Amino acid sequence: MQKARRKKASPFPPEVLAVFEDIKRTRNVPDVNNFWKYLARNPALLARTWQDVKQVMAPGALDPLLKEMLYVAVSVTNGCGYCIASHTAAAHKAGMTEAMFGELMAVVALANATNRLANGYRVPIDAMFEP
Amino acid sequence: MQKARRKKASPFPPEVLAVFEDIKRTRNVPDVNNFWKYLARNPALLARTWQDVKQVMAPGALDPLLKEMLYVAVSVTNGCGYCIASHTAAAHKAGMTEAMFGELMAVVALANATNRLANGYRVPIDAMFEP
Amino acid sequence: MQKARRKKASPFPPEVLAVFEDIKRTRNVPDVNNFWKYLARNPALLARTWQDVKQVMAPGALDPLLKEMLYVAVSVTNGCGYCIASHTAAAHKAGMTEAMFGELMAVVALANATNRLANGYRVPIDAMFEP
Amino acid sequence: MQKARRKKASPFPPEVLAVFEDIKRTRNVPDVNNFWKYLARNPALLARTWQDVKQVMAPGALDPLLKEMLYVAVSVTNGCGYCIASHTAAAHKAGMTEAMFGELMAVVALANATNRLANGYRVPIDAMFEP
Amino acid sequence: MQKARRKKASPFPPEVLAVFEDIKRTRNVPDVNNFWKYLARNPALLARTWQDVKQVMAPGALDPLLKEMLYVAVSVTNGCGYCIASHTAAAHKAGMTEAMFGELMAVVALANATNRLANGYRVPIDAMFEP
Amino acid sequence: MQKARRKKASPFPPEVLAVFEDIKRTRNVPDVNNFWKYLARNPALLARTWQDVKQVMAPGALDPLLKEMLYVAVSVTNGCGYCIASHTAAAHKAGMTEAMFGELMAVVALANATNRLANGYRVPIDAMFEP
Numbered sequence: 001m002q003k004a005r006r007k008k009a010s011p012f013p014p015e016v017l018a019v020f021e022d023i024k025r026t027r028n029v030p031d032v033n034n035f036w037k038y039l040a041r042n043p044a045l046l047a048r049t050w051q052d053v054k055q056v057m058a059p060g061a062l063d064p065l066l067k068e069m070l071y072v073a074v075s076v077t078n079g080c081g082y083c084i085a086s087h088t089a090a091a092h093k094a095g096m097t098e099a100m101f102g103e104l105m106a107v108v109a110l111a112n113a114t115n116r117l118a119n120g121y122r123v124p125i126d127a128m129f130e131p
Numbered sequence: 132m133q134k135a136r137r138k139k140a141s142p143f144p145p146e147v148l149a150v151f152e153d154i155k156r157t158r159n160v161p162d163v164n165n166f167w168k169y170l171a172r173n174p175a176l177l178a179r180t181w182q183d184v185k186q187v188m189a190p191g192a193l194d195p196l197l198k199e200m201l202y203v204a205v206s207v208t209n210g211c212g213y214c215i216a217s218h219t220a221a222a223h224k225a226g227m228t229e230a231m232f233g234e235l236m237a238v239v240a241l242a243n244a245t246n247r248l249a250n251g252y253r254v255p256i257d258a259m260f261e262p
Numbered sequence: 263m264q265k266a267r268r269k270k271a272s273p274f275p276p277e278v279l280a281v282f283e284d285i286k287r288t289r290n291v292p293d294v295n296n297f298w299k300y301l302a303r304n305p306a307l308l309a310r311t312w313q314d315v316k317q318v319m320a321p322g323a324l325d326p327l328l329k330e331m332l333y334v335a336v337s338v339t340n341g342c343g344y345c346i347a348s349h350t351a352a353a354h355k356a357g358m359t360e361a362m363f364g365e366l367m368a369v370v371a372l373a374n375a376t377n378r379l380a381n382g383y384r385v386p387i388d389a390m391f392e393p
Numbered sequence: 394m395q396k397a398r399r400k401k402a403s404p405f406p407p408e409v410l411a412v413f414e415d416i417k418r419t420r421n422v423p424d425v426n427n428f429w430k431y432l433a434r435n436p437a438l439l440a441r442t443w444q445d446v447k448q449v450m451a452p453g454a455l456d457p458l459l460k461e462m463l464y465v466a467v468s469v470t471n472g473c474g475y476c477i478a479s480h481t482a483a484a485h486k487a488g489m490t491e492a493m494f495g496e497l498m499a500v501v502a503l504a505n506a507t508n509r510l511a512n513g514y515r516v517p518i519d520a521m522f523e524p
Numbered sequence: 525m526q527k528a529r530r531k532k533a534s535p536f537p538p539e540v541l542a543v544f545e546d547i548k549r550t551r552n553v554p555d556v557n558n559f560w561k562y563l564a565r566n567p568a569l570l571a572r573t574w575q576d577v578k579q580v581m582a583p584g585a586l587d588p589l590l591k592e593m594l595y596v597a598v599s600v601t602n603g604c605g606y607c608i609a610s611h612t613a614a615a616h617k618a619g620m621t622e623a624m625f626g627e628l629m630a631v632v633a634l635a636n637a638t639n640r641l642a643n644g645y646r647v648p649i650d651a652m653f654e655p
Numbered sequence: 656m657q658k659a660r661r662k663k664a665s666p667f668p669p670e671v672l673a674v675f676e677d678i679k680r681t682r683n684v685p686d687v688n689n690f691w692k693y694l695a696r697n698p699a700l701l702a703r704t705w706q707d708v709k710q711v712m713a714p715g716a717l718d719p720l721l722k723e724m725l726y727v728a729v730s731v732t733n734g735c736g737y738c739i740a741s742h743t744a745a746a747h748k749a750g751m752t753e754a755m756f757g758e759l760m761a762v763v764a765l766a767n768a769t770n771r772l773a774n775g776y777r778v779p780i781d782a783m784f785e786p
Contacts, residue, residue: 033259035248035252038254042363042368045368048368048449049244049371053241055437056234056237057238062238066200069201070239073201073205073208075242076643078208078243079643080249080250081646082255084644085256085646087242088644097192098697100192101696102699102700103192103198104201105644105645106187107201109638109704111205112205112209112639113636114166115205115209116601116633117176117629120600120608120629121166121169122169122608122609123165123166123213125165128220129219129220172625173629176626176633179710203382208378210381210603212384215384216384229435232434236379236435237435240375240442243375244374246341246374250343251370253346253347253524295521296516296519306761307510310576314503315507318572319503323495324496331459332462332466333503335466335467336504337508340505342508344516344517345507345508347523361453372446374471375445376476377467377468377471379438383428387427387474387475388426388479390482391481391482393777465775472770474777477774491565491566494565494566495566496566498771498776502768502769502771505768509760509764512731512739513739558778559769562777562778563772563776569772580765586759594724595762598729598770601728601729601732604770606773606779621716623715623716626716627716627722628717631711631725631726635730635738639730641690641694643737645690645696646693647690649741652744653688653744
């Protein structure tokens, strides 16, 4: 009873807490970041999103650092403030130096520019690039 | 005169041809791809774009394969058909295997999805992600 | 002078106030939201935008709730913070439950992901989908 | 020769064929559309994408027609040609009439316009729209 | 019967034909372009869209050439193939030279690049840019 | 010690300060805005970006006001908050009136809407718009 007074009941249902536990264990972090807490409003969406993130971001043919850098490139292109902040942090944690970040940004800026040049000049695809 | 009959005059002015030569030499290719031929309508834009591409895509803190994969990630996110075709070809040439491409696509798809979840749930940035 | 003390002169010209009145009457709200107040800097744009919103969002072949949910889907995809906030509120007011919002977000996330998979794999359109 | 006549070797490995079978059974269609055939180059991506599509697009708090219309709204906003073609077909199959499509398009166009007006006028979010 | 041979019945209802006539008269062209013919599937959307285009693109504080160039800038940024083709043609008709197009494209490419640099570096807005 | 009191050591290396000086001289401003200070984390990217901006935004076939308005159109379409704020300020400084801004916004909104109508109705490009 005293304990109950000291400890606020968690606002999250058990299926959400189970996902949170798996995130914390997998990433070895003391708490989940806001993204997961907000998704928790819809437990099925939370669970599915975490399953996808867990599988896709695991080491495979590409290492985790490269994957985080790709994530940053997409998030910067889309202008998603939250994702830029969280995945830039994750990329730095995975080993991205400031110099690497600068080159990543240079490629992202250049690709966004040349994408529009190809659009605007209506460049036809060269035969050698066809499958 | 005879020579003139045998050899069609190039439709490109000298400053354009100089850029084309530098592209061919730098990339060790027999001809430039359509992108550059279309940009040639505006020689100043062509020259500046090539200078940027040459500098940004050169090996540095990131290797060329990683840079090409970042280029693909941006182009796929923006839906630029020409750029997807040309930079996927360039990435394969630089060593990207089919398995690597599959994981690249998985990260790009996932990031495009979670970018929208962060937008839609209006997730505030965690203090730990602030600079 | 006394009058001036009692009643602050409206900063908006009559043609703007007429639009504001129509918005308040149509939506049965005591005041217009910031979007309209900012557009008021350009009265012709304000009037035309309101006419479009009034016609497009009226009940028709689609009911207002579905229309608000489509609005949210577009705004989330584009990452427009103001529009996400205002149209999510409007959708909830029109009857969207938390469970409905969760599924809406799941579809928006999935579509943003698979749009990129179709782009990246350069999938040709099946004959059966052609008009 | 006899062999060739009897059974053409399938180009797809068993784990891909299992996904194809589930798609055909779930949707009651004789063949899968190109999207799945192209994803098959990366079996893990194919399997995960189908699991997500199967779960997200199933009837729930939102009915399948509404979900297909949201899919169209996102795909049109992103300009994904393949997804527009396939999901417009799916929405029509699920009951979308021409009049409904016209109103869907009207909302998508309007939202894309007003998203930019909110951006350009830098409209602050009204207190009543804050959570 | 003879009549039928001589004159094919128009596939468009009268309210659509009235819009087509206004477009042809306003632009002094012998026929409307495909965009309007496709929109005609939904007459209310067609009529409203034409009213907006007619008002917005008319000479005002900005001249028609500048308006067409802005249209091209947006269409190139969004990667809309149809709109790039039709509005580049319209801009050329309104007086855009090749040199002007080259500089337009250079600005569009640069803005798309620096937009991402501002996103990625999370640059805070300077006090002097605040309203 | 006295020196330290009089002159705080600049946090920027000489190659960055040289770029800052050129920006201040070219634009005749007492300080550079935040964009350049943040880019300074990567001096090579800073130098190249400034070279591009300096060349592209200089008067040419298009005047600086028109170029700033194109910049605003792109930034509004992409929803880049920083760029909208800084380039709207620059456009006003270059002579853009409120009425001109209103028409710019009207064109940007309209183009974003009709881009999606062309996408959604899958409008084929008219032969007369082909190069």
